[in-house]
Amino acid sequence: MSYDSRTSGLPGPLARVGFPHLLAATVVLVTATILLGVAAKATGSGLACQANWPLCDGGLLNLFPANFPSFFEWIHRVVAMVAGFFIVGTALAAWWGAVDDPRVRYAVTLGLLLTPVQVLLGRETVLTYEMTILSLHFWTAVTIFALFAVAVALVWAPSLSAGHVTAAMAIGAAAVPVHVALSPLFIGSYTAVIQTAQYAAVLALLTAVIVGAIVGRRRYDGRPARAVVLAAPALAVAVLVLGRRAVMTFAPALDALYLFASVALFATLAAGVALGRRD
Structure with missing residues (x-):
């Protein structure tokens, strides 16, 4: 097409x-x-x-x-x-x-x-x-x-190459710990500036995984690399949903699930960077 x-x-x-x-x-x-x-x-x-x-x-x-x-x-x-x-x-x-x-x-x-x-x-x-x-x-x-x-x-x-996809995965990986670090789990005063910065990280993360899924599946040669970039968007949505729920409800179970999903997403994006470099 x-x-x-x-x-x-x-x-x-x-x-x-x-x-x-x-x-x-x-x-x-x-x-x-x-x-x-x-x-x-x-x-x-x-x-x-x-x-x-x-x-x-x-x-x-x-x-x-x-x-x-x-x-x-x-x-x-x-x-x-x-x-x-x-x-x-x-x-x-x-x-x-x-x-x-x-x-x-x-x-x-x-x-x-x-x-x-x-x-x-x-x-x-x-x-x-x-x-x-x-x-x-x-x-x-x-x-x-x-x-x-x-x-x-x-x-x-x-216009985008495999190198651009790898860069997008790196940006997404960097956005994950920023999102977690700026959450109320680690920030005592959840100010307007902190909230805005956290959601800026969210939008950067979503953009990165969307670029990875759409461009990476065509630019990456290896099947593992393509599988990673296709899995990242679902994990990113899970982190966003759980993170927002954790902020609104302050439920320990949701907090733990949010942290687990964040670690899984970071590992997935880091693997995407590594596999992209190898490919």
Whole structure:
């Protein structure tokens, strides 16, 4: 199946940028939205707009915010809005003929379909602020990020070598102990900065294992190396789920399972690095 991406389906300036770069910019904006959302939740900024949505407490465009948390929450909303426009534009470009691979079109389209759901969930985090809503809001955002990361890996796959896959595995392996070290298991004060840094490690980890699974299975020659890169995404999801549950419930059993899954993921990624170098 061809991975070729074209620019003929893009209008005007976007044709000069190219679909792969448009897709990469969308992932960057989605990443910024997620991290700003984590920081907004951790600082309580989501409640600073006095249950107003989509406007805030400073009038139109929040030109006169009541306080810094209000301003911070508005910045999160603005970045999320820009990311939404990029998601729509990327999906339209994919169907206008900017990419040949149907898997890319389906991935970005599913991300597009989840976007209005995410917007409604974001609204409910302001109006109701319930833990169930907050969790759904987070997981929907991560799913959108993962879908666009898959699309990026598929589009850029022809330009990536086995060496890039090995580097991705190394980045993923480095992100695992960072994620664990920044968890409440080892950090007494789980501040907004710590939380944001921890979830930045999560997104780096997810990107690494997605690149490894999609590109590594084609670039790696040995069967053990391919098996390792294909196993890593499932372990990464387990670490993310268990880590988040451990933070929310403080259950010793979940803490132990989270640490076990983290060790298993680190060992898997380290093995991927070693096998990749050998191959």
